[in-house]
Amino acid sequence: MRKLAVDVVVIGGGSTGAGVVRDVAMRGFSTVLVERADLGQGTTGRFHGLLHSGGRYVVSDPESARECASENEILTRIQAGAIESTGGYFVTCPGDDPTFADKFLAGAANTGVWAREVSVAEALRNEPRLNPGISRAIEVRDGTVDGWKLVWGAANSARHYGAQILTYHRVTKIETEAGRVTAVRCTSLRSGEEVLIECDFVLNCAGPWAGQIAAMAGAHPVEVVPGRGIMIAMNHRLVNRVVNRCIYPADGDILVPAHTVSIIGTTDVKVDDPDNLAIEAHEVQQMLDAGEVLIPGFRNSRALHAWAGARPLIKDDRVAVSDTRHMSRGMAVIDHTTRDGLDGMLTIGGGKLTTYRLMAEHIVDAMCDKRGEHRDCRTDAEPVPGSESGRTHLVSDRLHDREHDRFDEQIICECELMSRKMFTDALASQPAGSFDDLRRQLRLGMGPCQGGFCSVRATGIALDAGHLDSERANGLLRLFLKNRWIGLWPILYGDQVRQTALDNWIFQGTLDVEHLPQPTSEVVL
Amino acid sequence: MSRVVVIGAGLAGLVAANRLAEVGVQVVLLHKGLGGLQLGQGTIDVFGYAPERVFNPIKAVGSVATTHPYTAIGGKAVLTGLDYLKKLLPELLLGDPESNYQLPTAVGAIRPTCLAQPSMIAGHVTDGAKLVIVGIRGLKDFQPQLIAENLARTPLPDGGRLRARHLWVDVPARDGEIDSSGLTYARAFDDEDFRVRFAKAVVDQLREDEIVGLPAVLGLKDLHAWRDLAGKLAHRVFEIPLPPPSVPGLRLTEALTARALAAGVRIVPGVRTVRYASSGDRVTSVTTAAGLGGRGYAADAFLLATGGFESGALNLDSHQVVRETLFDLPLAGLDQTPLIHGEYWGPEQPLFKVGVAVNPKMQAVDAAGIPVFANLYAAGGIIAGASGWTEKSGDGIALASAIVAAAAISKELA
Known part of the structure; x- marks a missing residue:
């Protein structure tokens, strides 16, 4: 068993946890973040990539709009x-209430x-x-914002201030005494190793899993109502600005250009288990219909991938539980001292x-109050590592980079313009990572071919780099293909069926990958 | 003279065009892309897994379910087709219908296939063989360590083990180029000077009795490039097929195309056939998307050899409706639900067995078994009932259905 001792343990490696651990570290506390999977693997990595202007909430939730x-x-x-500063439009579509625009x-x-x-003419011209x-x-x-880059930026900043980040560590118990x-x-x-982290404060940032974490400390149940939303990535940028329906917030009311794709979202269905988020066929149809309203011919575009995320909404008795969109999205900090007689969480x-x-600022302020000390929040003043120049991302950045290194670096993933060096550098920094962990940082396999050409290259290069043996290499390939399929099969139609058939001809037809020596047990992470 | 339009330039279309032209039929071959062969491994599969590994492919053909295309096609046509191809392309295809080769793939699996290119057969796995897999730094689709380590830890299909190691060489296909396609390398290997340079980089690293495994890029036009390289290395060599573009597949396409042209087939490449006209129970013409009104091709018979979903011959739309995209033919296999399921490593997706049903003449038929048109035939991947990539049966189905269709058409027109 490994032992650590810090001031503050942050639980959860989504945007909230990463923001909190950064804030805690910047205020001079020693801290460690514990995440059961990879950073940004939960809700943060499963949204549409919108950086709100506030417009969405100017009518329904003015406080959120201001924030x-x-x-x-x-x-x-x-x-x-x-971040990509795309700008956005709110548009009144046929059949929408035109007076909403006045509101x-x-x-x-x-x-x-x-x-x-x-003018409509200007919008249509753009x-x-x-x-x-x-x-x-x-x-x-x-x-638009890349949730993974955002989380890694915050986490790297936290590390710079001395924080430790423990990914793939599952919290099993929160110890209390008196x-x-x-x-x-x-x-x-x-590794299976147990880690005991002594601390005097726990900040529970587990999002839809926050109730499960609170229960581990013996707190009264914290009722989290996970609201499931599905998103579909369409090939290419059908729009270059975020396009919102100018209506009261509803399903399928937004199309977000993110990197080389456009993402339509989203739905909102109350679910019980944030670990079990289905992508229902009728919701896919609902999104395609909604897309058709914004972009005629939307259904003829190629859908690449779908995913579902769980909104981390804490139950608010003022609204019906079945309608999670209209629950307060305002952050809620639960003080377990007053609620459960439990200090330090x-x-x-x-x-x-x-x-x-x-959110991070609020919860860390609350912690400082409880500790009886005042330390200023400085997270708004200092850029995270990698963003010092203040230059926002452009969709053409990778193309620009590849134009410059094309005589020195192979392109391993053509769809997403990922070079060999990008892959080997990421692998060196996360030698135990799965290809999905690397994907979240590199976009490996996220383009139209969905891994058809790049995944075997990645497998061979990872083996060649010496971080793993051939059994794990095969296992990682199998896991990667399996995981790609989770987001593919619910939206499989048109050209993506054609791509899947080609990929099957490659993987099974040419490579016979299904007859590699069977793993003794499947690699799962 | 009778006239036949063949649509599609994969193995089925090319074989049928050749067979028809050889018996004096005037053939127009319309095709949109490069044909399916360049997407595959460039060997002729007949049956590889049924679902266990197949050693005698022709025997496996005789024991399929009634819904499988081989039932309508019959084993005899498979034998005829294999014999025909071997005689037509003696420099490109070798093998025995009663015995599969077991050949290494570019991930190091051991893959059964019936006819292989002469440049590949030294890779047929045998107990105690010593392999060295040679990667080329500029060719990213061939990862030699992955191949060698997987081969070394795999028990061979008929027992025993082989030894395998890997090495890398850095010989650019073109000066200063570090990221070359297999096709670029194949063109480099056509050049003897390149082969000399390549052999020099490899030869000193080879050990006695080693068989040298290389990516399947050893020449495109020069079908003896691989043999010349083996001589220069004084070792046996074998090619391992890569993901597309498949150089061995292109060799087959080019050879079959050259034969077809020599036999008088008129080939119209780069055109999409978009609609048809019919009269009574016969198709009278098809029209390609050319110019404003399209270009019509009238004929006495039509062979649909357009492939499956991968080529766009079949399409699943966003409302989950499957269609054959040219004739809107009735489809078989739609009764399996769901057509797509979520288990990637689970059973084959039923969607990919959907296709056109055929009778023993390869006429496209409806659910009652009645030909949709008296003169419309189908061959290859468009036929329902098999998943070629799973079974490793796609080439055999294409080849033999083309043989049957061509025979039925010429008989009908005679």
């Missing part, structure tokens, strides 16, 4: 490398969210694939990715 507008500016400054403009004025009505039947268009400062948290026990899922829920930094 979004202010955090959007801050994040664009401190996490520029993770929208009034709400924007009240909340200070920047918004400007533009986004020619938009439905020509739109009657109004309002320009906003929406952007009504105070004393330690967190966890187990490494890769706070739980945070709700919120949204755009406001992750602010």
Whole structure:
């Protein structure tokens, strides 16, 4: 058993946890973050990539709108490398209530969210694939954000301030003594080693799993209502700006250009288990229909991949539980001292990715109050590693890089323009990582071929780099293909069926990959 | 003279065009892409897994389920087709219908196939063999360590083990190029000077009695490049097929195309056949997307050899409706539900067995077994009932269905 001793243990490696551990470390506390999977593998990696301008909430939730507008500016400054400043439109589609746009403009004025009505002609000129039947268009400062880059940026900043990040460690127990948290026990899922982390504070940032974590400390049940949302990535950028329906928030009301794809989202269905999120066929059809309203011919575009995420909403008695969208998205900090008589633990829920930094600030402020000391939050002032230049991401950045190193570096994943060096560097920094761990940082296998050409190359290169043996290499290949399929089969139609058939001809037809020596047990992480 | 339109330039289309032209039929071959052979491994599979590994492919053909295309095609046509191909392309295909080769793949699995290219057969695995797998730094689709280590730890299909190690050489296909396709390397290997340089980089690293495994890029036009390289290395060598573009597949395509042209087939490449016209129970013409109104091709008989989902011959739309995209033919295999399931390593996806049903003449038939048109035939991947990549049966089905269809068409037209 390994023993560590720190001031604060942060549980959860999504955006909230990463933001919190950064804030805690920057305020001078010793800290460790514990995550049961990889960073950004839960809700943070399973959303549509929207950096809110606040526009979405100017009518329904003015407080959120204000927070979004202010955090959007801050994040664009401190996490520029993770953000693309695309801009966005709110458009009134045929059949939508045209007066909502007036409420929208009034709400924007009240909340200070920047918004400007533009002519339909201008909107169509800038986004020619938009439905020509739109009657109004309002320009906003929406952007897109790569959730994984955001989380890694925050985590790397935290490390710079001395924090430790333990991924693939599952919390098994939160030790208490005389009504105070004393330690967190966890187990490494890769080595099986137990780790005991002595601490005097635990910050529970486990999102939809926060209830499970709170229970480990013996707290009264924290009722989290995971709201499942599905997203579908469409090949290419059908739009270059975020396009929102100018209506009261609803399903399938947004199309987000993220990297080389466009993501349509989302649905909202209450589920019991955040680890078991189905992508229902009728919801896929619902998204395609919604896409058709924004972009005529949407169904003829190629769907690449689908996924489902769980919103980490904490139950609010004021609204019906079945309607999770209209529950407060405002962050909620649960104080377990007053609630459970348990000192040294706070739980945070709700919120949204755009406001992750602010959530962190609130919970760390709350912790400082409880510790009776004041330390200033500085997370809004300092860029994270890699974003120092303040230059925001452009979709053409990788092409630019490959143009410069094309005589020195092979391209291993053509769809996402990932070079060999990008892969081997990431592998060296995460030698025990799976190809999915590397994918989240590199976008390996996320393009149209969905791993058809790059995954065997990656397997061979990983073996060649000496970090693993051939049995694990095969196991990782099998795992990667299996995981790609999870997001493929629910949206398989049109050209992606054609791609799948080609991939099958490659993997089974030419390579006979299914008849490699069977693993003694399947690699699972 | 009778006229036949063949649509598709994969193995089925090319074989049928050749067979028809040889008996004096005027053949127009319309094709959109390069044909399916360049997507595959460039050998002729007949039956590789049924579902256990197959050693005698022709025997396995005789014991398929009634829904399998081999039932309508029959084993005799498979034998005729194999014999025909071996005689037509003696420099490119060797093998025995009663015995599969067991050949290493580019991940180091051991894959059964019926006819292989002469450049591959030294790779047929045998107990105690010593292999050295040679990777080329500039060719990323061939990872020699993965291949060698997997081969070394695999019990051979008929017992025993082989030894395998790997090595790398750095010989660019073109000066200063570090990221070359297999095709670029194949063209380099066509050049003797390149072979001399390549052999020089490899030869000193070889050990006695080692068989040298190389990516299947040893020449495209020069079918003896591999033999010349083996001579220069003074070792046996074998090629291992790569993901597309498949150089061995292109060799087959080019050889069959050259034969077809020599036999008088008119080939119209790069055109998509988009619609047809019919009169009574006969198709009268098909039209390609060319110019404004398209270009029509009238004929006495039509052979649909357009492939499956991979080529766009079949399409599943966003409302989950499957269609054959040219004639909108009735499809078989749609009764299996769900057509797609979530287990990647589980049973074959039923969707990929969907296709056109045929009778023993290879006429496309409806659910009642009645020909949809009296003069419309189907061959190859469009036929329902098999998953070629799983069984390793795609080439055999294409080849033999083309043989049957060509025979039925020429008989009908005679």
